Amino acid sequence: MSSFRTIELSDDVFENSGLRFLTVKTPNLKGRGDICLYVPNVIENLTDLPIYILLHGVYGSAWVWAMKGGAHLTAKHMMERGTIRPAIIAMPSDGLWGDGSGYLAHEAQDFAQWIVTDVPKAIRENISCASEKSKICIGGLSMGGYGALKLGAEFPDVFSAISAHSAITKFSEMALFVEEALDSFKLCDTENDVIDVIKRNPKDLPAIRFDCGKNDDLLEGNRLLHGQLDSFGVNHTYEEFAGGHEWEYWQKHVESSFRFFDGQVW
Template sequence: MSSFRTIELSDPNFENSGLRFLTVKTPNLKGRGDICLYVPNVIDSITDLPIYILLHGVYGSAWVWAMKGGAHVTAKQLMESGKIRPAIIAMPSDGLWGDGSGYLAHQSQDFAQWIVTDVPKAIRENISCTSEKSKVCIGGLSMGGYGALKLGAEFPEVFSAISAHSAITKFSEMSFFVEEALESYQLCDAENDVIDVIKRNLKDLPAIRFDCGKSDELIAGNRLIHQQLDSFGIAHSYEEFEGGHQWAYWQKHVESSFRFFDGKVY
């Protein structure tokens, strides 16, 4: 029996490039949520492929990691060359609140639980090569990097690894991008900076890596988180590369997320 009142899964006869689309209705969103999936071809007996969740940034939705970032193309190339082992690439929407939900729990909708609970459950119930044994990793860019770091640190029992690109690290940095006043988020939890969550879970964190472009307006916050993690003695990987807050950067560096996840779940 399904955990969701309604489900729509794309028809394989009309899918392309290994991409599938799944829509479920959930109380956490008080409506429907979309998930774009890359599902590799594997033998029927495989039922525990890991799930790598990629969170998008502001203005986007479930399609952008694939249709602007080519994440499924990169994943397929890495899998076919043997550089990473097969995995499901899950690219959910953020819930489509305003310019970006922040993947946070607002008073009326819980965009965090949509990602943490609903997305893995929907995939396990509808994609046959996954099961309760499927390990889950979380990554993302910009607002999605913020979501990955925050949710990964907050729910270490769910996620095996975290990878972020060009991440927002303080909730106040959302104001750089969104039209909505930050007060309109009506947050249930007042401490929503990445470091706040990490400090609450210092002894139980997933594996962490993150990177940022040297020309990115968010570089200062990423450097600060790196310094803070060092000061707490938390093992992590942080890298800086040439580039700014743009798709050309994320298209190139999403490979680092896939390689990192592969090394943590197999």
């Protein structure tokens, strides 16, 4: 029996490049949510594939990691070369609140639980090569990097690894991107910087890596988070590369997320 009142799954007759689309209705969103999926061709009856969730940034939706980032093609080529082992790539919407929900629990809608609970459940119930044994990793870019770091740290029992690119690290940095005033988010809690979550339990965290471009306006915040993690004794990997806050950077460095996830779940 399904956990969702309504489900729509794309028909494989019309799918391309291994991409599938799933829409479910959930109380957490007070409506429907979309998930774009890359499901690799695997031998019959193979189950328990890990699930790698990629969160998008502001202005985007479930399609952008695939249609602007080519993440599914990168994953496909890496799997074909044997660089990483088979995995499901899940690219959900953020819930489509304003310019970006922040993947946070708002007063009326819980965009955090949409990602943490609903997305894995929808995949496990509707994609045959996933199961309750499928390990889950979470990554993202910009606002999605913020969501990955915050949710991964808050729910270490759910996620095996975290990887973020060009991440917002402080909630105040959302103001650089969104039209909505930050107090309009009507959040259920008030401490919403990444470090606020991590410092609550720095010893019980998934594996963490993150990177940022040297020409990115968010570089200072990423360097600060790196230093804060060091001060709390949190094991992590932080890297800086050439580039800015742009798709060319994320297209290239999503490979690092896939390699990192692969190393944590197999």
